[in-house]
Structure formats: structure tokens, C-alpha cells
Amino acid sequence: MHETAQTIIGQFNPVAVMFFCIFVASTFILTYWAAKRTRTTKDFYAAGKSITGFQNGLALAGDYMSAASFLGIAGLVSTKGYDGLIYSVGWLVGWPIIMFLISEPLRNLGKYTFADVVAYRLNQRPIRAAAAAGSLVVVVTYLIAQMVGAGTLIRLMFGLPYEIAVVIVGTLMISYVLFGGMIATTWVQIIKAVLLLSGATILVFMTLYHFGFSYGELFRQAQDLYGAKFLEPGGLVTSPLDAFSLGLALMFGTAGLPHILMRFYTVPDAKEARKSVFYATGFIGYFYILTVTIGFGAAVIVGQKLIMSIDKGGNMAGPLLAEALGGNLFLGFLAAVAFATILAVVAGLTIAGASAFSHDLFVGVIRRGMTAEKEEVKVAKIATVGLGVTAILLGILFKGQNVAFLVGLTFAIAASANFPALLMSIMWKRFTTLGAVTSIYTGLTVATVLLILSPTVWVDIIHKQEKVAVEKEIKAIEEPLKARIEALEQQKVGADASLVTQIDAVIASEKQAAESLINEAKAKIPKPIFPLNNPGIYSMAAAFLTGIFFSLVRRDEEAEAKFEEEKLRTFIGIRAE
């Protein structure tokens, strides 16, 4: 099965570049068209509120499905087997929550950002400042993760240097948002979603064709190659509490991502908002189901050895499978799709960050809501360039760093800082300004601090040198021991029984001595101060409890009175903008 032991991945790939140029050329035509239609704030932030539910469903899918989910999950399944599926599921389950609790009130109560909803009946300035902080931290951390991922992936698939890749991605995303605002961003996301869904569908079709359209055969071969364990849940989830905590952050983090929430303002009313979640959930769910087949297919057809020799994280599993089944042409196509995938996500993040800056911070906090429309659009455009340049610089600065934890941080903060305040402002009459502000800052701080103290950051990043030193020390004990035991074993050949017993005793005692040395060394690995890798369960609880506590401490009767009127808007969209 391993006839394709070679790959052109990592070299300059003219086919991929050609497909990519076609994509960029068509998005530029699109941006030119969008630029002519982008005049008001409503155009810039919300595409004139004229996107249909179906279009927005595709755009949401394009906004949400990052390269991490396209390449990362398929890679995780191909290298870790069943454990990868846990992520496929986790990335989807936030969407029904968005639909049942958030989408319609969000659309009815807000105008351009989710801060509009939280601030609706509360004190504008402190709320907007806090919500903008929550949004901007989420946007910037997620942007760094995307940029570093983009640089690495594009270097592998196009053979371009890391820095150039980051600059290309940054420049393109700035151009889309700066000139075409939300209209261009939306259509880039729609095109990307269609390309990604069709590319993945073709890949799955070819994979199944290879196995005679029999999943039984695919999984039988996977089991033959990697053992029954490959198809069972294994070591990825060890602590139940950590698993629940990760699940909470993935689920409610999705419902607190500013670039996702912002998309609900691009449709004309709550009915279309609700429809768009239905379509988005269908597309995203379908895609994650495809990644399962892609992952297992790559493990069997390409083989883990080759996948991991190109990229240790397995990120190239999908492209390698495409190359094995469809040759250079299909590989080039998928590489361009991956590029488009990254662009659509970073463009969505950039416009969300720029709006938090202009609509919430500049207009809401600095100008107290009094700004001419022209000026607001101008500030949003300046913020777009500023954010884009920052993202490029941070992307280059973080080159070669392990940024996987940033995705976890993004979701933990979105679930803890943004989601609780948003939900309580919609659902709870007694929620107050003090409650909202303290809830947002508490969620933000607790999630960030706990993640820094967690094993992923405290041990693997901050105390990396100590950990590596200990690992070296252990190796220095194990390797001579292995050689010594081998030598002793050889002495046993042809020796009489009493000598064999003697040698066995020596082996046993040496093993024991080495083991105690190893344990001693292991004790020197720095311990994490916080035991879980995913702080979600604690940071979310802290945000909710703080919000509830400070709302109960002091009543805000004005806000309570407004809640009654707000109901008309929440439920039937009277006077919705």
C-alpha cells in the first residue's frame, strides 16, 4: 500500500501557485466590486444587512473552518486514530447552542458587534470598553495562531519562505477588509467554503473508490496496519475533568467568538439569522464527518511514517492523500484551497477586531456614541491596517514557536469573557453594568492566568529548557543501561545455569538502580501550578459567579425596567436595526 513513498510536498509547486493566482485574481475582482458598494458603516460592518440565510450559512462555515480544522483534524485522525474524532465532534457542538440561545436575540438587539447587545440596557462606556477588550484579545491570539500556521503550511505546500508567506497572507487580508469591508469578506468566505467543501468531498470520494466504497475495508486495513487500538479512544483524554473542561471551552467558546457573532448582523432579520445557523451547522458537520474518512484514509494509503516525516503534527495528511490519489494537479488544487481557507478566517478576524476598535472603543467609549458615519468608517479602516500589520509582525516574531496553546486560549477566553456576559444580558433581568464588567474581566483574567500556569504553557513552554534537560538526563541513563544489559545478555549464551542466575541478578539490580535515578530526574521536571490543560470549567464558572454576585449586590432598576421593553425586540424584532 505504500507505493507512494515520495512526495513533492515542501518543494516549489507551480500547479499550486497557478490555482492560488486564479483564486486571488477572482477575489480581487470581487473586492473591486465590493468596494464600490461599501460607503456607509452598515456596508462596511454588515454588508448592508443584505446577505441571505443560505449565503450567511456558507460564509459562517468559511469564517469558522480554519486550516487547523481542515489540515489539523485530518492529521490528528491519521496519527492518533480515534482520538482525533473527539476534536471533530467538539468543534461542531457549539453551533446548536448559538442557534437556541444566541442567534435571534443577537440579531434583534444589536447593530454591528456583540457589545451592542450587552450594552443595550446597561451603561454604554464601561461595557463597550470591557467587551472590546474581550473581543480584541480573542482576535489577536487567534490571529497569531492562524498566521504562524499559515507561514508553516504555505512553506510546506508552496515551497515559499515563512516570512514571505506571512506577508502575503497579511497583505491580502488587509486588502479585502480595507477596500471591500464585510461584503468582500463575506464573498471570500463563501468562495472558500464552496472550494473547501467540494475539495474535501472529491478527496473522500477518491478515498472510498480506493477501498471499493467499503468502510469495512478501510477500517480493516487501518486495523491491520496500526492495531485495534487505533480505532479506540486512547491516551488523548486521560483526566475526565480536563476532557469536560475542553468540551465546555469548545462548545461555549464557539458561541463567544466575535468574528462569528458579527456575521449575524449581515442578514436582514432574525429569521434569516436562525436559518444561517441551520445551514452553517449542516456544512460544518458534513465537513468534520469528511475529515474522519480523510484521516483514516491517509493513515492507510499514505502511511503514518511519511505523514510524520513531512510534518510531525500530521498536518500534511490531507494534502499527501490528495497527492497519492489525484497526483500533482489535485495536490495543487488542495494547497490553494488551504491558502484560501486561511485567508477567509483571518479576514473575518480582522474585520471583527477592527469593528471592536472603531465601533466599541472609538465611537462608544471615546466619542460617547457621537461620530459622523464617514469618520467611523475611516477609523475602522485605520484599525484594519493597524491590526493587519500587527498580525504580520507577531506572525514573524512567533516563527517556530509552539502556538497550539493559543487556539485553546482563544476558545477559553471567548467562552469565559464573552459568552457569559452575552447570555446573561439576554436572559437575566437583574443583570447590571457592574455584573457585566466584572464578569468579562474576571473571565478574561482567570482563563489567561490558569492557562499560563497549566502543563501546556508552564511546563512545555516556560520551563521547556528544564524539561528538555531532564529528558536528556534520562536518556543518558537509559542508553548505557541498554548497552550494558545487552552485553550481559550475550554473556548468558552458553553459560551454565548458576552463572545465568548470577547475571540475571546483576541485570535486575542495575535496572533498579537506573530506575531510581530516572525517578529522581523526573522529580526535577517543573510541576504545573494548575493541573488542567484546559481552564474552561473554572474560568467560565468564575465569570458566571462574578456576574451574578455583583448584579445581586446592587440593583439597577433602570436596567430592569428596560428589560421589559427589550423583550419586544428580543422576541419579535420590533425596532431591530
Place this chain on the structure above:
Amino acid sequence: MRKKFTTRDILEDADFKSLSSQKNTISVILTILELSIYFGFIALIAFNKPFLASKLSGAITIGIPIAVGTIILSWILTGIYIRWANSRYDTLVKKVKEKLGA
């Protein structure tokens, strides 16, 4: 001219009350269902790995259709909500809006 209702009248209106309470009920029920489905799956991974590892047919473990099923069920729940909202909810909204003259 139809008589115009004030905000207060609408808030006290029987149709509006039924609309808002129905919407809250269905949202909460479906949210709880989704949470049970997903955290049920996580609980199986955390506490009952052998069940997920048991063979369904050939090499396929029961865990694989369960994972895929969690995704599909989640989508079906959004479909149920859409069906309810497009028929019952929207009709009530229309009725209340007519009363308001909006």
C-alpha cells in the same frame, strides 16, 4: 384605522406571553438535549472506553458511529428548532406585530 397598542399592552398580551414562554421553553429543552448528547459522548470517553472500543462489525468500533452520530444529531436538533420556529413561532410573531400595527 386599527387601534394602536402600546408596549405595555403587548407585554401583557396573551399571544405575546405565550410566544415568549414557548420560545424560552423550547430553547432551554433543546440546549439541555444538546448538552446531554455531547457531554454524554465525553463521559463515555472518560469513563467507559471499553464500550466505545467494542466491535460493531469487522474492524469498525462502536465509537465511530457514535462520534459521527453526535454530529448528525446536533444538526437534527437545529432542524427541529427551525421547523418549530418557521411554523409556530413566526405565525405568533406575525399576529402580535399586526396588533402593534408595526
